[in-house]
Amino acid sequence: MADTNEGRFPDPQEIQVPPELEGWEEMYPSHYLFSKERGEWESAQFWYQDKIHAPEPMPPLDLLFQEAWQIALSQYTTRVFCIPPAQGIAQRMVGPYMYICAIAPPPDEIIGEKAGLFEKRVFYVFEHYNELWDKWLTKFKALGEEMKGLEIPKEMPKYVPEDQVLPAPTGCYVSYDLLESFDSLVNQMFKGWQYHFEMLNLTYLAYLMFGDVTRKLFPGISESAIGKMVAGAYVSMFRPEEELCQLSRLAVSLNGVADILKREMTADQKIAELEKTSDGKQWLEAFEKAKDPWFYVSCGSGWFHYEGSWINNLDIPYSYIKSYVERLENGETIERDLDEVEKERDKTVAKYRELIESDEDRNAFDGAHNTVRTIYKYAEDHLFWVEHWFHTIWFSKIREFGTLLVDNGMLNEVDDIFMFNRYEIPEILTEVATAWALGVDIPVRGDYYKAKADKRKKILKAAGDWMPSPALGIPPEEVAEPFTIMLWGVTTDKVKEWLKGMGEVSTEDVSELKGFASSAGVVEGKARVLKRLDEIVGLEPGEILVCPTTNPSWAPVFTKIKAAVTDIGGLTSHAAIVCREYGVPSVTGTGIATSVIKTGDTIQVDGETGVVTIVERA
Amino acid sequence: MDYILNFEILDKTSLPMVGGKNASLGEMIKSGIRVPPGFAVTTDSYLNFITETGIKDKTFEILSHMQPDDVDALNKASAEIQGLINNTSMNDEVQSAIERGYSQLCEKCVFEDLPVAVRSSATAEDLPTASFAGQQDTYLWVVGTDNIINSVRKCWASLYTPRAIDYRNKNDFPHEKVLISVGVQKMVNSRTAGVMFTLNPTNGDPSKVVIEGSWGLGETVVSGSVNPDKFVVDKVVMETNERTISTKHIKCVHDPDGGEVIDVDVEEDMQCKCCLENEEIKELARIAKVIEAHYGRPMDIEWAIDMDFSFPENMFIVQARPETVWSQRKKEPLIGKKSGYQLLMDQAMKRIKIPG
Numbered sequence: 024m025a026d027t028n029e030g031r032f033p034d035p036q037e038i039q040v041p042p043e044l045e046g047w048e049e050m051y052p053s054h055y056l057f058s059k060e061r062g063e064w065e066s067a068q069f070w071y072q073d074k075i076h077a078p079e080p081m082p083p084l085d086l087l088f089q090e091a092w093q094i095a096l097s098q099y100t101t102r103v104f105c106i107p108p109a110q111g112i113a114q115r116m117v118g119p120y121m122y123i124c125a126i127a128p129p130p131d132e133i134i135g136e137k138a139g140l141f142e143k144r145v146f147y148v149f150e151h152y153n154e155l156w157d158k159w160l161t162k163f164k165a166l167g168e169e170m171k172g173l174e175i176p177k178e179m180p181k182y183v184p185e186d187q188v189l190p191a192p193t194g195c196y197v198s199y200d201l202l203e204s205f206d207s208l209v210n211q212m213f214k215g216w217q218y219h220f221e222m223l224n225l226t227y228l229a230y231l232m233f234g235d236v237t238r239k240l241f242p243g244i245s246e247s248a249i250g251k252m253v254a255g256a257y258v259s260m261f262r263p264e265e266e267l268c269q270l271s272r273l274a275v276s277l278n279g280v281a282d283i284l285k286r287e288m289t290a291d292q293k294i295a296e297l298e299k300t301s302d303g304k305q306w307l308e309a310f311e312k313a314k315d316p317w318f319y320v321s322c323g324s325g326w327f328h329y330e331g332s333w334i335n336n337l338d339i340p341y342s343y344i345k346s347y348v349e350r351l352e353n354g355e356t357i358e359r360d361l362d363e364v365e366k367e368r369d370k371t372v373a374k375y376r377e378l379i380e381s382d383e384d385r386n387a388f389d390g391a392h393n394t395v396r397t398i399y400k401y402a403e404d405h406l407f408w409v410e411h412w413f414h415t416i417w418f419s420k421i422r423e424f425g426t427l428l429v430d431n432g433m434l435n436e437v438d439d440i441f442m443f444n445r446y447e448i449p450e451i452l453t454e455v456a457t458a459w460a461l462g463v464d465i466p467v468r469g470d471y472y473k474a475k476a477d478k479r480k481k482i483l484k485a486a487g488d489w490m491p492s493p494a495l496g497i498p499p500e501e502v503a504e505p506f507t508i509m510l511w512g513v514t515t516d517k518v519k520e521w522l523k524g525m526g527e528v529s530t531e532d533v534s535e536l537k538g539f540a541s542s543a544g545v546v547e548g549k550a551r552v553l554k555r556l557d558e559i560v561g562l563e564p565g566e567i568l569v570c571p572t573t574n575p576s577w578a579p580v581f582t583k584i585k586a587a588v589t590d591i592g593g594l595t596s597h598a599a600i601v602c603r604e605y606g607v608p609s610v611t612g613t614g615i616a617t618s619v620i621k622t623g624d625t626i627q628v629d630g631e632t633g634v635v636t637i638v639e640r641a
Numbered sequence: 642m643d644y645i646l647n648f649e650i651l652d653k654t655s656l657p658m659v660g661g662k663n664a665s666l667g668e669m670i671k672s673g674i675r676v677p678p679g680f681a682v683t684t685d686s687y688l689n690f691i692t693e694t695g696i697k698d699k700t701f702e703i704l705s706h707m708q709p710d711d712v713d714a715l716n717k718a719s720a721e722i723q724g725l726i727n728n729t730s731m732n733d734e735v736q737s738a739i740e741r742g743y744s745q746l747c748e749k750c751v752f753e754d755l756p757v758a759v760r761s762s763a764t765a766e767d768l769p770t771a772s773f774a775g776q777q778d779t780y781l782w783v784v785g786t787d788n789i790i791n792s793v794r795k796c797w798a799s800l801y802t803p804r805a806i807d808y809r810n811k812n813d814f815p816h817e818k819v820l821i822s823v824g825v826q827k828m829v830n831s832r833t834a835g836v837m838f839t840l841n842p843t844n845g846d847p848s849k850v851v852i853e854g855s856w857g858l859g860e861t862v863v864s865g866s867v868n869p870d871k872f873v874v875d876k877v878v879m880e881t882n883e884r885t886i887s888t889k890h891i892k893c894v895h896d897p898d899g900g901e902v903i904d905v906d907v908e909e910d911m912q913c914k915c916c917l918e919n920e921e922i923k924e925l926a927r928i929a930k931v932i933e934a935h936y937g938r939p940m941d942i943e944w945a946i947d948m949d950f951s952f953p954e955n956m957f958i959v960q961a962r963p964e965t966v967w968s969q970r971k972k973e974p975l976i977g978k979k980s981g982y983q984l985l986m987d988q989a990m991k992r993i994k995i996p997g
Contacts, residue, residue, distance in 0.1 A: 106989050134990075141989055146982050232988035239975050241848040243841060248878045374877040378847045380972050387976040387984065394981030543880040545919055631880040 035065050035495040040118040043485035047118050050083040050479055052090070052446060055116045070115065070122040070495040071513060074591035076326055078571030079554075080119035080486035083444035083479065084421065085327055087209065088414070089114055089121060090445075091216035096506060099224045104145050105137035106228060112506060119486040122495055125507040148225055152397050155222065156404075163218055163408055167316075170211045170416050175204045175423040179431060179459045198456035201427075205452055208420055209445055212413075219409045226402040227506060233395040236388060240379055247542050247630070250603055252372045252392065253399050256364035259407035261604070263320045263333065266313040267340060268358045271347035273309055277302040281348045290337035316412045324572070325410030328441045332415040364604070424448070431455050432469040439476040487554075490618055494518070533637070536613040536620075538588070540633035541599035544608030547627040547638060548585045550620050567628060569620045581605040586628040588616045588635050602630075610635050644686040644738035648679050648826070658683045660762030660822035669958065672935045674928060677947070677957050678749055679757065679826030680742040682793055684764060686735045687821055690797070694729045696722075697817060704806065704816055715803045723798040731790065739793065739825075740786045746827060750949050756782045756828040756895065759792035761799055764820050782828055782895055782902075789825060796823045827947075828895070829957050833916040834859035834945035835869055837925060838964055839876075839933040845967040847939070849882075850874045850926040854916050856907055857892030859943055859959065866904070867891055870916050874926035881922055886915050921946060924953050932961050939964035 035057045040047065048056055057065050076089060097111020110126035128134065148155060176197045187193045234249050274280040280303055283296045297303030318340055323330030333340045347357045372392060379385045425437035433451055434440060443451065451472060458465040498518045507513045551566040562568065562580065568587040581587075587602050587609040602609035608630030616635065620626060623641030643658065651659055651667025659667075659681035666676050691697040700722050707714050730736070747755045759780040778799045780792040799805075800821050809816055835854030840847045853862055853869040861867040867890060873883035889912055891904045917925070925944060932940050943960035979987075 242844045242846045245882050381974045383974040384976050387979045390981035391984050
C-alpha cells in the first residue's frame with residue numbers, strides 16, 4: 024500500500040493486484056469489474072471492502088449470493104419502499120475481494136417523489152407486520168421445499184428410460200432437464216434473495232430511528248444499550264442451539280443414551296451404537312425431527328460453500344451435545360432463560376424511560392420503541408431461514424450437479440463446481456448434454472475445465488495472503504443508506520481510522536484498536552485469530568475470538584470464548600447481537616484486528632469503550 | 642443517658658439528641674450510602690457538662706447582666722463563657738464515653754491514633770443554624786482522646802460566639818434551651834478521591850454518572866490542580882462508556898508532622914495509571930444512583946476511597962449537594978410531540994454527513 028497518498032484511498036481504476044492473481048478477472052461476470060466506460064462514475068464513489076459478506080476470497084459460484092443481494096437490497100430502497108434520499112449499494116470485484124459502495128443521494132425531485140411513495144407504502148407494513156411475517160414465512164418455506172424437491176439428473180443414461188417414451192414420449196429429456204434444473208435452481212436462489220429484503224430495509228431504518236431518538240435523549244448512550252432495548256429473545260437463529268439443549272436433556276433422561284453420546288467417537292459411530300437400543304432409537308428419532316429445519320445451519324456465515332452445515336457434518340452437533348450432556352451431569356444449567364432475557368430487556372427500557380424528563384419526550388420514546396419493536400423481529404428471524412436453511416439446501420443441490428460433472432469427466436472433485444460462476448456452469452452442462460446427445464465416444468473438454476478449476480483454486484489461495492486496501496475512491500460527504508451505517512458500520516470515524524491504516528507501514532506498531540463497543544464487559548486473555556471460518560476447530564475455551572466477522576450459528580462457541588473482536592460489523596452486526604445475547608464482551612468493526620493481532624497475543628477487550636489493547640505480543 | 646451514639650443507629654428521630662448534621666449522616670447510612678464511620682457526642686453530654694460543672698448557672702448569670710447593643714460587653718461575655726467551657730474538665734462519665742467511642746473507632750479501623758474530624762452539629766433546625774452554632778466549627782486531622790475532648794469543647798463553646806449570643810438575645814430565644822451535639826468521624830485515609838455527578842455535566846444527559854478522580858485527597862480534583870481521570874457510566878446498563886486516563890503529577894496528602902495537607906509528587910509509574918479499579922467505578926456509580934434517589938434530585942458528590950478498608954467498605958461519600966447547573970435550566974422537550982411514524986419519516990429523510 025505504499026502507492027497511496029495520505030488522506031485518500033487508491034483510485035479504483037489504478038489499483039494493482041499482485042501478479043500471483045493473474046487471470047482473476049475471468050472468474051467473475053464482467054460487469055463486476057471496474058471499467059473504463061463507467062470509470063468517471065466509479066472514481067467518484069467511495070468503495071470499501073465488504074468483510075461481512077466477502078471476508079475471504081470469493082469462489083466464483085458463491086458470488087451469486089452477492090449478485091442477488093445487490094439487486095434485491097437496492098431495489099427495496101430505490102424502487103419498492105422508496106427511502107427518499109437513499110440509493111442502492113453497488114458491488115465490484117478487485118482480485119477475489121468484493122468492494123461495495125453506497126451510492127450518493129439522487130436529485131431533489133426524485134427525493135420528493137420517493138417521499139410520497141414511502142409514506143404510503145411503508146407505514147402499512149408496520150401496521151400489518153405480524154400477518155405479513157406469517158405470509159412471508161409461509162412463502163419462504165414453500166420456496167425452500169420447492170428447491171429441496173427439485174429433480175436434478177443423477178446420470179446421463181445410456182438410453183432414455185422406457186417410461187419416458189412409452190406409451191407417450193415425454194417430449195423432453197435429460198439433456199433439457201439438466202439445463203432447466205440448473206436454471207430453476209438459480210432462479211429460486213434469486214427469488215429467495217428478493218424475499219430476504221422484503222422488510223429488512225425498513226427494519227434497519229426503524230432501528231436507526233430508535234437509535235437517534237435515544238441518543239437525543241441520552242447523548243452518550245452506547246450501541247449495546249440501544250441494542251439491548253430492541254433485541255428479542257425468541258429468535259430463530261438461536262433455535263438450533265435450543266434444540267441441542269433439549270436433545271441433551273432427553274439423552275440424560277433416557278437409558279444409556281448419554282453414555283454413548285459422551286464417548287470419543289465419530290457421529291456415525293455414535294448413531295450406529297444408538298441404533299442398537301430402543302432408548303437410543305427413540306433419541307435418534309427426536310434428533311431426526313429436530314434436524315429439518317433446525318440443523319440446516321451453516322458452520323459459518325452461510326455465504327461460502329466450504330463452510331459446511333450441521334446436517335452434512337453431524338460431528339459438529341454431536342460434539343456440542345456431548346459437552347451439554349457433560350454439563351447437565353455436572354448439575355449445570357445449559358439453556359438460557361428466554362423469558363428472563365425478555366424481562367431484562369423490558370426492565371432496561373423502563374429504566375431509561377423513567378429518566379426522561381418531559382411527558383412529550385416520553386411519549387415520543389414510547390412511539391419510537393413500539394415502532395422498532397413491531398418490526399425488529401424480522402432482522403432477527405430472516406437470517407436463519409435465508410442464509411442458513413435456504414443456503415444449506417442450495418449447496419447440497421449444487422453438489423448434485425458437481426457429482427454429475429465429476430461422473431462425466433468434466434471435474435476432478437465435486438466442489439470444483441464452485442470454481443465456475445453461474446454463467447459458466449450452463450456452458451459446461453450444455454457440453455455434457457451435447458456430447459450425450461451426439462452419441463457414443465464423443466470427446467469432451469474435461470481437461471480444459473479441470474485445469475481452469477485448478478488455476479482458480481490457486482488464485483483464491485494466493486489471494487488469502489494479500490491484504491487489499493480497506494477502501495477505494497473518495498470518502499463521501501454524507502451517507503443515507505441504512506445498511507451502510509447499520510450493518511457495515513461505516514461512519515466518519517471508521518473512514519478516518521481506515522485512512523490512518525493506509526499510512527501504516529507495519530502492523531506490529533499498532534498496540535491499540537478502536538471499534539464499536541457492542542457488548543459490555545472488560546476482559547483480558549489470549550487471542551485466537553480465525554481468518555478462515557473453518558479454523559474454528561482450533562479454538563480453545565477461554566480464548567478471545569478475533570475474526571473478520573462472527574455469526575450466530577457459532578452460538579455454542581460463545582459459551583466457550585471470553586470475548587470477541589471483529590474487523591467489520593456495525594450496530595447490529597451478527598457478532599454484536601450474539602455477543603450481547605451471551606453476555607460476552609465484544610468490540611466490532613475495528614477494521615484491522617485480524618491483521619494486527621496474532622494468535623497467542625494477550626489482549627484486553629473493553630466492550631464498554633470499544634478499545635482493544637494488545638497487552639503482550641506472543 | 643446516651644453520651645455518645647454511633648452514626649449507624651441514627652435517623653431523623655435522633656435529631657434532638659445529635660443535631661441535623663449527624664442525623665443526616667445516619668439517614669444516609671440507612672439508605673445504603675457509605676460515609677466514614679464515627680459517633681455523635683450527644684446533647685446529653687453537653688447538658689451534663691454545663692449542668693454538673695455549674696457552667697449553666699454561671700452563663701445565665703453573666704448573660705443576665707448584659708445590656709443589649711453593648712458590643713464591648715457582648716465580646717467580653719462571649720470570651721468569658723467560651724473560656725469557661727474550654728477550661729473546665731468534663732466529668733468522668735462524659736469523658737470516658739468519648740474515650741470509649743474513640744477507642745472503638747480506632748479498633749474498627751484497625752488504626753492506632755486514628756485521625757478524625759470533629760464537627761459541631763446544631764439541633765435547632767428551625768432557626769438559621771449558623772447563628773446558633775457560631776462558626777459551625779470543624780477540626781480536621783485530630784488525633785488522640787485529649788485532643789478530641791478539647792475539640793469537642795471548642796465546638797460546644799461555638800454556641801457562645803458574640804454573634805450567636807446577640808442573635809438569641811434579639812430573637813428572645815432562651816440561651817439555656819439551645820443545645821449542641823458534636824460529630825467525631827474518621828478522616829478518610831484517601832488512596833483515590835474525587836467528585837461525581839448524577840448527570841453528565843457537559844450535556845445534561847440524565848442517564849449518566851460522571852466520575853472524576855485522582856490519587857490522594859480530593860482537594861486536587863476539587864481545585865482543578867490536576868487533570869483527573871474521568872469515567873462516564875451508564876446508570877441503566879451500568880457500562881463504563883468513556884474512560885479517560887490523565888497524567889496525574891501531584892497528589893494531596895496529610896502531613897502528620899506539620900498537621901496539614903500538602904501537595905506531593907506522584908511516583909512516576911503511578912502518574913498514568915488508572916486511579917480506580919473497574920469494580921470501584923461500578924460501585925461509585927451505584928452509590929451515586931442511591932444518593933440521587935435519596936435526595937430526589939441530581940446531585941454533586943464528593944467521594945474518597947480509604948486505604949484502611951477493603952472493597953467495598955472503603956468507598957466513602959464525603960459530601961453531597963444538589964447539582965445546580967442543569968437542574969435549574971428550563972426543560973425543553975428534546976424530541977417533542979412526535980409519533981413513531983413521524984419519527985420514522987424524519988429518519989428516512991435524514992442523511993448522515995461525513996465531513997471530508
